[in-house]
Amino acid sequence: QKEVEQDPGPLSVPEGAIVSLNCTYSNSAFQYFMWYRQYSRKGPELLMYTYSSGNKEDGRFTAQVDKSSKYISLFIRDSQPSDSATYLCAMTPTNTGNQFYFGTGTSLTVIP
C-alpha cells in the first residue's frame, strides 16, 4: 500500500464549478499537509500548508484535513480556466524533517 493515494483523474469541470480534490494516507504520524499546483512544464507551486486537523482558507482555496479518517481535501470555489493544472498533495511527519510523501497528482481542466 502506498503511503499517499491520490486519484490521478483527469477531472474536467465547467468554469465556476466547485472542485474537490482529495488524498488519503496510511501513516498516522503525518502532521503537516501541503497542496501544490503544477502547470505543464513548470515546477510545483505551494498553494496551501496546514498543520493537523481542521480547515484553512486562502481566497478561493480551502484545505481540509481529517486526521481521524486520514483524508485531506482541497476545495476550489468559482473555478477558473487558469486553475487548469495538476494538483499534488504532500505530507510529512514533522516541520523540520526531510521525509516528504507526495501523491501522484490529479489533472484538472476547467472548461470556459
Place this chain on the structure above:
Amino acid sequence: GAVVSQHPSRVICKSGTSVKIECRSLDFQATTMFWYRQFPKKSLMLMATSNEGSKATYEQGVEKDKFLINHASLTLSTLTVTSAHPEDSSFYICSARLAGGQHFGPGTRLTVT
C-alpha cells in the same frame, strides 16, 4: 514568498557530455535542498537530498557517480549529470526545505541527443 531559481531552464546536449544544473534560493538560506526527476504526466521522483556542507543522500536506484550533487553554500546546490545518455532526458526539479514545506524551482528540461 520563498523563491527558488534554476538554471538553465532548458538544455540540449550530446550523448557522452556532462551537464550542470544550478538551484538557488534567492531570498532565504536553505540548509537542505532536494532534487527530483519527473517524467511526462508522472509524479515527482526524489533522486537525492542535499545538505549544505555534507554529502548528498541518494535514493535507492539513483547512481551517485552519475548524478553528482554539490551543496557548497546555503543558497546554491548543483546537479551534474555526467556522461549523459538519451535515457537521462527528463525534467529535473530542485526544491528547498523551509519550515513551511518545500519550495520548488521552475525545473530544467534536459534533452540528450
